[in-house]
Amino acid sequence: MSDLKAIIFNIQGFSIQDGPGIRTTVFFKGCPLSCKWCANPESQVFKSDIIHVPTKCTHCFRCLSFCTKGAVKLPDEIGGNPIFDHSICVNCEDQDMCEHSCYSAAIEKVGKNMTVDEVMDILLDDEPFFRKSGGGVTVSGGEPMVHPEFVKELFIECQDNYIHTAMETCGYVAWDVFKEVLKYTDLVLYDIKHMDPEIHKELTGVTNEVILENLRKIVSETSTEAIIRIPVIPGANDTNENMHATAQYAKEIGIREVHILPYHRMGMGKYIGLGIEYPLGESVESPSNERMETIRDIFRSYGLICKIGGTEKGDSK
């Protein structure tokens, strides 16, 4: 076994949104994209970081006395939260100490360097649930493909234990690297954010040519099953025009199934903890059920299987 390591920020058991059956999802840290609506902003940076949860903070400022880097500062007003300079924190080797310094567990270290073995030990705990439910393991992020070697080894181990493997990916990765990992991937849940390259760049920081081309190749050149996932973000990509374009593209390359995920604001709190501004703005609301159904029907009109949220029952059209 190699001593390959990757930064994992969470391993979540009983994941029921990330593929068939009961699954365990491994969240990798680090993402080449920076989507404005990202629900896991703590996963974007490639390094481990600390996150401060204001609701738990008792304002004892013990953290301040423990920090040797001068990264924590007193608030400007009485009753305010300690202010963290994350540009220092991400490079700090004493994050563990920082976490332990907080009696009320308001400081969390996100991201842990783990070996494939360590991750496997956790995954195998739930093997009976995978077996019974037809579930398995999903890698997510961040972007799992920023750790291609690690994911490949992990998936080889999974397949050796007859565990179904799924990958949630943005697809922004060189094909040569991608295809090596796909050999051991049973299912990809493939994010398509926008069909227009320019708008895509505006929303995520990168253009979409590589992403679209990669999915085309997955369908035509590999035996990996692919499902398109579209986060429906009001005002960003939720136009009928974009949905028609996506459906057209999906149909053309031979995709059978599309999941549309309504935007939610649950990640907003994390931005505060990380001390960054919420880029999408706080006014954007989740799309209505009616709107989601309209979009679903657009995809169905192309003969695609389409589910809202990926777990909608009774849909096999």
Next chain:
Amino acid sequence: MSRRINLNYTKRDTLTPKVKEAKEKLFAAEPHIDTRKLVIETEIYQKYGFTKSPNMLKAMVFDRLSREKKVWVDENPICGHLTDYVYGSYFQPFREFEWAIDRDEFALQRGSAYATEEEKEIIRKCGEYWVGNAVKDRVRPIIQSRYGLDVQELIDIGVGLNFDDDMGTTTFPDHDTVINKGLNYIIERCKDYQSKLKIWNVDHPDPSAGEVPKEDTFNTAISPMPDYKKWEFYEACIISCEALIHQAHRYAEAAREAAAVEKDPERKAELEQMAEACDWVPANPARTFKEAIQSLWFITMGGWQNLCMTVDHAPLRFPQYMYRCYKDDIEAGRITDDEVIDWIQYWFLKVNTQNFVMSPELALWNSSRIAQQLTLGGLDPKTGEDATNELDYLVIEAQRRAQCPEPLLAVMYHNKLSHKFLVKCAELVATGIGQPSFHGQEVAMKRRLLHESGPIEDIRNQAVSGCVQSVIPGMTDGAWEARFNMYKPLEFMLSNGVDIKSGKHIGPAFGDPCECKTWEEFYAQLIKYYEYWVIICRDISTLEWNVMRDFPCPLLSAVTYDCLARGMDVVDGGARYNWGDGVCISGNVDTTNSLAAIKKLVYDDKVITMDQLVKAIKADWVGYEDIQNLCLKAPKYGNNDDYVDDIGRQLHADFAEIHNRRPDYMGRETITPSAYSVTGHYPFGMRSWASPDGRKAGMTFTDATLSATPGTDKSGPTAVIKSAVKLIDPVVYGSTHFNMKFHPTALEGRENIDKFLDLIKTYFDEGGYQIQFNCVTQEKLLEAKKNPEENKDLIVRVAGFSAYFVTLAPPVQDEIIERTSHTW
């Protein structure tokens, strides 16, 4: 228990050259009978028969055999040969012996041995002592006088089998203690117990004498031993253990001698290592995996030298008791997984030298098997977690490459087994070897709890034993009773007490079946025949076992709990648990189908009369082909048809109730009927007349006890499985036996293997107990029958065991060819 299985072996499909050579040599070895033990046994029994206890006699025979038998080392790095030959066996003259006199050819498991004139003379001379004094000769007059029945005649007309030809002290030894504590520990215990006996109290033995041992708290023996007998028992145990240690030391000496003259430095080192191992084990706890294997083989070989017989001293939960040494060696870097596989294979080869001389009668129903069951999977006794470890995988891998008929790999199936492990099992099944078989842990535990009390650690510790039964290793005795032809009472019912083939009146006659106006009347009258014949078979068996108590086995009693604590041999009820393996049925599916045909055609649809049916059967259907046709088309078991399955379930429930009216030979209530066929379906079929399911006289019955009659299961594998879980209640019965045949294409590729495993899983979820598979094409079998020389290697699943196809009797071969083959 860690869930993580760390394996690290080279991927290959073939044996290493050294193992291959050893295997080829072994399987080419000529079968021999060995008269050495016969001579020793005869001399000792003649000389001391009246002055020593049975235990002491046995110990003395083993002691002398250990000193006198030929010892040598060969290319197999595990030392020890059962007899003076590579593939040879001893006689068991105390059971029955007249069949052996003046015989030229003797059936062993893998072919025949031919006696020299000199050997024939020895057999004749020793025979003068045994013939007339064997167990059989003592039992049969009692049965004759009590019931007016000739046991031999009951065998000849096919009522039962195995009354006296295959009985003896089967044990399930505690390998864990032998390997991990050593025989010196046992000897110390014997001496300790001996020192606490009140030996002055001979005339009025005091049952409460001596310290009541702490571990003797479960299922107290029915009749305690007097102390002076205990003394002799312990003495016999000590002599036997020391004899085996002495024999091991002789092997050490032989290896050292060979090393002294060996030129090749590699082989020299190996021989020295062999010598060192034999010096140390089985007296002391094994220090390495290799020593553990050597120790295991010594205790097994010693057991077989004391008493060789089918199912005796099987390896049981090998991956459990070998794990300490394996883990230590791997962690210390003393051994690699590749070497472990090699050594497991060397040990497999040793297991395949175990064999016994069969009487012609025994060869009919028990050919080709020694039933050395090795249990994989199962639960950890203490925690109740999945017990699977690295060795479970390595044993499967070793067998996948070695393809040996024995040991028989058997999985104790439970829901916590990992998918990875089950896939490995399925891949082994797909090679066609018919292993592993699958047994339900849950049913085995329920069965044990139904009959006995004991701590949960014992109840969880289930191993597959015999063909398809289960035991708690190291704590269970091994009495088993006769085989019973389930069809014969129905034949007597239809003919009003006559064996149709011979025309003789045998046993009771309860009236003309044509007088029965309703199905209920018919069935009630049939039950009377069962009540008579089942009890007869049970009585013969229990009487046999009581006489068999004169032929104990001190070596293996010494390594079975609680024999030492009680000061009793296993045959006297010293073991903590009773195997409880009662009369064993076969021909039951044919009987079920026959009853369904009778109910349907005669009583429900009234298309024929009982009179017509009886006439047609007596004529073996000749001139009554239309009636035979109706019978063949009547509902058949194996199609999930409640009409026939319900009749069968009722019959088996009634049979079990009748069976359990008698306790076992020790007066214990813990006895259950058993249901597996071995190859008994062949002689029973041969000796039974035409049956109402449309079968012709003399045709082989359906194999196993839950398989469908070939060609009658027309609704696919799921229907057979649904029928199978209905027919016999495996908690009430001590076993069930279910054979399925799959075309090899049904197990190709990952998806098919998953489906196959889902099928097994569903069977166990529905309450099934045992299932096993054949996976060879019909063409391949036909080819092998035609050209046996070129297909010597082909192994098939017969009944509760696997065997080389070409060593089987032709009717059994035909039966296997005819079994319905499933695909998806």
